[in-house]
Amino acid sequence: MFNSDLIGTSNASILSLSVLSIFVVSRVLRYVKGLQTVNHIPGYRPPFSPLDFPGVVLPTSWWNTGLDVHFERRHDMYKEREYISIVPYINGPIQIWTNNLDIAKQIEGGGGSRGVFQKPPESMRALRLWGPNLAASNGEQWRKHRRVMGPAFNAKLYNVVWKKTQDIYRDMVSTEEWKKDEVSLEPVHSMTFKLALIILGSCGFGLPGSWSEPPRTQDDDPKAMTVQGALRIVADTVALTLFAPGWVKSLPFKTLVLLVMIFSEVAQNRSNDRIQDSQRAYRQLSSFMKEQIALRKSSVNSESGVDQSDESIARNNVLTLLVQASENEESKYQLDDDELIGNVFLLLLAGHETTANALAGTFGFLAAHPAVQQELHDHIVEVVGHERDPTFEDYNSLNKVMSAFIEAVRFFPGGHVLIREANEDTILDIPADPKTGKGKESIPLRKGAQVVVDMIGIHRNPRYFDAPEEYRPSRWYNVPNDSDLFTGFSFGASGVYNVADLNLTSLPEGPRSCIGRKFATVEAVCWLTMILRDWEVRPSLKKGETESDWAQRNPIPNFSLTLGVGDLALKFVRRSKE
Numbered sequence: 001m002f003n004s005d006l007i008g009t010s011n012a013s014i015l016s017l018s019v020l021s022i023f024v025v026s027r028v029l030r031y032v033k034g035l036q037t038v039n040h041i042p043g044y045r046p047p048f049s050p051l052d053f054p055g056v057v058l059p060t061s062w063w064n065t066g067l068d069v070h071f072e073r074r075h076d077m078y079k080e081r082e083y084i085s086i087v088p089y090i091n092g093p094i095q096i097w098t099n100n101l102d103i104a105k106q107i108e109g110g111g112g113s114r115g116v117f118q119k120p121p122e123s124m125r126a127l128r129l130w131g132p133n134l135a136a137s138n139g140e141q142w143r144k145h146r147r148v149m150g151p152a153f154n155a156k157l158y159n160v161v162w163k164k165t166q167d168i169y170r171d172m173v174s175t176e177e178w179k180k181d182e183v184s185l186e187p188v189h190s191m192t193f194k195l196a197l198i199i200l201g202s203c204g205f206g207l208p209g210s211w212s213e214p215p216r217t218q219d220d221d222p223k224a225m226t227v228q229g230a231l232r233i234v235a236d237t238v239a240l241t242l243f244a245p246g247w248v249k250s251l252p253f254k255t256l257v258l259l260v261m262i263f264s265e266v267a268q269n270r271s272n273d274r275i276q277d278s279q280r281a282y283r284q285l286s287s288f289m290k291e292q293i294a295l296r297k298s299s300v301n302s303e304s305g306v307d308q309s310d311e312s313i314a315r316n317n318v319l320t321l322l323v324q325a326s327e328n329e330e331s332k333y334q335l336d337d338d339e340l341i342g343n344v345f346l347l348l349l350a351g352h353e354t355t356a357n358a359l360a361g362t363f364g365f366l367a368a369h370p371a372v373q374q375e376l377h378d379h380i381v382e383v384v385g386h387e388r389d390p391t392f393e394d395y396n397s398l399n400k401v402m403s404a405f406i407e408a409v410r411f412f413p414g415g416h417v418l419i420r421e422a423n424e425d426t427i428l429d430i431p432a433d434p435k436t437g438k439g440k441e442s443i444p445l446r447k448g449a450q451v452v453v454d455m456i457g458i459h460r461n462p463r464y465f466d467a468p469e470e471y472r473p474s475r476w477y478n479v480p481n482d483s484d485l486f487t488g489f490s491f492g493a494s495g496v497y498n499v500a501d502l503n504l505t506s507l508p509e510g511p512r513s514c515i516g517r518k519f520a521t522v523e524a525v526c527w528l529t530m531i532l533r534d535w536e537v538r539p540s541l542k543k544g545e546t547e548s549d550w551a552q553r554n555p556i557p558n559f560s561l562t563l564g565v566g567d568l569a570l571k572f573v574r575r576s577k578e
């Protein structure tokens with residue numbers, strides 16, 4: 001007699017065992033191939049990659065390399081050599097991580113139009129949420145986007161960024177809250193995110209927006225989400241989409257977004273209402289972008305009624321200039337509607353969070369370093385005085401203000417990992433350390449190997465920065481405000497590159513460096529100048545806490561789509577005019 005239940009159970013066991021064996025063998029083969037791809041460079045052998053699911057959402061620990069591994073292990077990750085490999089044995093790409101500037105330069109220099117190293121297609125997928133764009137393209141496509149977008153970032157734009165930033169400051173301090181002698185902000189991000197979005201809304205897209213009336217997704221509907229609110233929700237989703245597993249990423253895009261939105265809300269134990277909010281945010285932001293393009297097209301085609309002055313925001317915002325370039329039939333490079341929308345989304349995403357976080361970080365560091373803050377205040381008074389407002393012409397003279405901002409970006413670089421993939425077998429050349437003459441090496445890499453430029457690692461590499469764990473803006477004093485030595489915005493393509501040698505000031509801009517760099521620094525220098533002249537920034541202390549306790553624990557990093565600083569409770573105390 002046969003026992004059919006027993007046969008069924010044993011068949012199921014055999015099947016499970018076979019599946020398990022196939023899985024184990026496939027992982028072993030993958031692992032061995034991974035080691036060959038990175039030429040057996042020593043490093044970490046975790047189950048998952050730090051930049052892929054599920055490693056990315058798990059904290060860094062003895063067994064997991066999480067998204068913040070390069071911060072958590074910053075003191076020993078590159079102790080032996082300035083590059084390590086990360087070869088996961090279960091899931092995720094095979095990578096070399098580096099804190100070496102020469103490697104960074106080779107990777108980023110070749111990341112533009114041609115070159116062996118390109119952005120990996122799967123890392124660009126989530127950035128294509130609304131359409132093809134500059135950051136999510138390689139090769140000829142990238143070149144086209146950059147040719148159209150480049151000219152929009154010009155001196156006239158920076159002039160209007162400066163003026164608008166100043167107007168917003170005046171607008172803010174005229175509100176009841178800022179008429180007091182002490183204003184508490186918990187967290188200070190509430191100020192910097194609002195500022196960054198208003199400036200981007202007006203100078204990026206020509207939208208009206210004041211401190212008390214930030215831009216909404218639908219002008220005529222007071223219940224519509226603010227652009228900022230909708231963007232916040234969508235940006236969180238994009239972060240998750242970026243790190244989703246390969247098979248999820250290959251779903252049709254709308255399904256992917258929906259899935260990730262639901263997952264993110266469920267994972268955070270949020271209600272059904274929040275899931276609907278997420279969908280509403282996605283829909284409202286989407287129609288907002290389409291409307292903006294349509295509006296800009298009609299205003300570009302009928303110039304009547306548009307302010308024609310060179311300083312006007314209506315004329316000199318990024319979107320209008322992009323639409324103008326794309327509507328110009330004689331132009332060699334044009335963007336279609338999908339590409340325009342893709343780039344609007346990109347600018348919202350890339351230009352908003354990065355600047356806001358860097359400004360919040362700067363305020364945090366200055367609260368923790370009162371002597372540096374006083375030096376900055378004195379510098380501002382020396383350059384601008386008390387009787388007039390600073391003008392864009394003062395931008396270059398306000399070098400210490402710029403240094404304070406750039407030093408905050410050094411600590412917490414918004415773009416904390418820059419990922420590129422070799423599209424053929426290649427060799428990375430590391431020249432000898434100019435100081436010691438040691439370390440000349442060549443690293444062979446196989447096609448498919450990814451190189452991750454670890455910006456936290458570079459910015460805290462003692463070979464490039466003395467006492468890297470100290471917030472010390474003076475290391476940048478006298479480096480001109482437009483110098484390519486500011487690595488937080490990516491790298492030059494050629495030339496000698498060594499931050500330690502601060503005599504080198506004119507390096508060519510890297511082909512893939514940040515297009516919004518000056519937009520961000522002009523806004524930051526203007527805002528910091530206005531605030532620090534009139535206000536002293538201090539920590540809001542917990543009961544029994546001293547300022548030095550506070551400074552010991554702040555600011556801390558916060559990893560999401562970009563790297564920022566954790567919540568900072570600060571107060572702004574009005575200064576008397578000495």
Ligand code: HEM
Pocket residue numbers: 134135136146204346347350351352354355358409413414415417418419488489490511512513514515516517519520
């Ligand atoms: C403190 C503020 C900012 C920081 C630290 C920052 C940093 C960076 C970095 C490191 C990259 C290179 C990314 C990579 O190669 O993978 C980048 C690219 C980019 N940034 Fe920024 N950024 C900032 C502000 C802005 C602003 C204000 C805008 C727009 C208004 C902007 C728009 C872009 C765009 C469009 C790219 C892609 C460029 C390309 O691929 O050619 N960024 N940024």
